[in-house]
Amino acid sequence: MTIGTPPTKGILSVVNNIVNWPAYWVNWFNEVFRALFGWKLSYMGSKTHNFGSINGGAEATTTVTITGVAENDSVLVTPSINTAGIHYTGVVTAVDTVTIYAKNFTSGAIDPASTTFAVIVFQQGS
Numbered sequence: 001m002t003i004g005t006p007p008t009k010g011i012l013s014v015v016n017n018i019v020n021w022p023a024y025w026v027n028w029f030n031e032v033f034r035a036l037f038g039w040k041l042s043y044m045g046s047k048t049h050n051f052g053s054i055n056g057g058a059e060a061t062t063t064v065t066i067t068g069v070a071e072n073d074s075v076l077v078t079p080s081i082n083t084a085g086i087h088y089t090g091v092v093t094a095v096d097t098v099t100i101y102a103k104n105f106t107s108g109a110i111d112p113a114s115t116t117f118a119v120i121v122f123q124q125g126s
Helices: 023-037
Strands: 013-015 018-020 039-049 059-065 074-079 086-094 097-104 115-124
Touching (some): 023 039, 039 059, 074 097, 086 115
Antiparallel strands (some): 074 086
């Protein structure tokens, strides 16, 4: 297994707590993930959403369109703002569609602020 040398040019820029990954870094990370985990492609997207109040023990959802994703792909969801008691996850629920889940693990209602979600989807190799 050979993994190329990481790019040395450029410092990653951060806007609204979201890292802007230049293509040369994305390509290097794709190479690492392919070598280590058998992933063949990755897709990225983002969405700003306000879930409103979520009752204790309940969850709310929203979807983001990311062209090329398919069911059984692996999803990472990173919120720009963490909210105590709320856990965010993502699942590819249809072709080109990722559903973001906001689960309230407390017994009381929580109203998370409007948040920008960075979504990365990894497609398994065959």
